[in-house]
Amino acid sequence: GENVEQHPSTLSVQEGDSAVIKCTYSDSASNYFPWYKQELGKRPQLIIDIRSNVGEKKDQRIAVTLNKTAKHFSLHITETQPEDSAVYFCAASTRNRDDKIIFGKGTRLHILP
Amino acid sequence: DSGVTQTPKHLITATGQRVTLRCSPRSGDLSVYWYQQSLDQGLQFLIQYYNGEERAKGNILERFSAQQFPDLHSELNLSSLELGDSALYFCASSDGGAENTIYFGEGSWLTVV
Numbered sequence: 001g002e003n004v005e006q007h008p009s010t011l012s013v014q015e016g017d018s019a020v021i022k023c024t025y026s027d028s029a030s031n032y033f034p035w036y037k038q039e040l041g042k043r044p045q046l047i048i049d050i051r052s053n054v055g056e057k058k059d060q061r062i063a064v065t066l067n068k069t070a071k072h073f074s075l076h077i078t079e080t081q082p083e084d085s086a087v088y089f090c091a092a093s094t095r096n097r098d099d100k101i102i103f104g105k106g107t108r109l110h111i112l113p
Numbered sequence: 114d115s116g117v118t119q120t121p122k123h124l125i126t127a128t129g130q131r132v133t134l135r136c137s138p139r140s141g142d143l144s145v146y147w148y149q150q151s152l153d154q155g156l157q158f159l160i161q162y163y164n165g166e167e168r169a170k171g172n173i174l175e176r177f178s179a180q181q182f183p184d185l186h187s188e189l190n191l192s193s194l195e196l197g198d199s200a201l202y203f204c205a206s207s208d209g210g211a212e213n214t215i216y217f218g219e220g221s222w223l224t225v226v
Contacts, residue, residue, distance in 0.1 A: 036217075100161060
């Protein structure tokens, strides 16, 4: 079955710097890759997603890139702000097959003042 | 507000007991997912239902069971509870179709004492 590896598990960056979180997946049939942000004690919330027919997607300070050949995708956050501190989860899914969505183990992002 | 409703929000129960967690998906969503999140852990996929039928199964213990009813709400039953079952249980839903973005409920905090 699908396996999603996420690195690093913890990341500390200075406010204003960029943060990059990387994920790899095992099932070449995966075609949908969402990213979720979870603040302490709250539900995961979708922040951006990318489909397999696209190599990059950007939404303001957040961007995601996908390399289907290498089976990895990354989340990039630029000009980080204190409110970016949270746990970020990547996920991979095979839409229109079994639709199971498998999450990475998460990255705890700390934005340092 | 994601539109996914979970009850109860908090539950404290003793070892050996049985509890039922309830989830109402977003209006129009046919797929329901259950995830378990232990303290400082990732999102462990338990089970998925689509329009009343089991679609995918993850690391769900035999002591746990779930079902999705004709009105599309879902229940997760946890029996013979152990201390290690203490966790935040999330329900999520999606339309199960072309978009298949999943939206999480606020979660049910289960504490087993």
